[in-house]
Amino acid sequence: KAGVTQTPRYLIKTRGQQVTLSCSPISGHRSVSWYQQTPGQGLQFLFEYFSETQRNKGNFPGRFSGRQFSNSRSEMNVSTLELGDSALYLCASSYDQGASTDTQYFGPGTRLTVL
């Protein structure tokens, strides 16, 4: 089974631009979560999608948004980029059958650099 894939792997943008990152979950997985990793803050939860609905949201400004499609693929968008948005953005998927032992599997991440 193919793992979680994220595109692009690397991205360079300038302040004020917007960016869209893509995530394809493991086949059959219905939940997709997004995390931001920075050296200072570690892994911070952005949001989670399940059946095309945002089910959970972290403490990020409204410039960060996402969506999920009917095939469970997900995109996240960051508008009006700031220097502090430079980070590794990670996507994770899980089957989410409601069991407490459901496990999230991560993609390789997208490294975003804002100049």
Place this chain on the structure above:
Amino acid sequence: DQQVKQNSPSLSVQEGRISILNCDYTNSMFDYFLWYKKYPAEGPTFLISISSIKDKNEDGRFTVFLNKSAKHLSLHIVPSQPGDSAVYFCAARIRFRGSTLGRLYFGRGTQLTVWP
């Protein structure tokens, strides 16, 4: 508010010895705990997990222990190998109103170095 804490940013162990990585948490609603291993420029790789109804889970060289009363868990790697050198993240999840929420709460990670 860091609900999952890994107080040791680094750990250095000789090959063949035991590596013990520690993790503390504050939220008593956490019901599932996971360990991930991460290499630079890659996503975290799932290693092992434990449900709050257990106190030990073993998978090959990796064992996770959970002490609910102390809100503490640890990952034991025996024997340690140079290929185990990576950052190890402890993560926890909440079960809310009978449903599992997808959010994971992560510790800041511990850099494990295994030297020959």
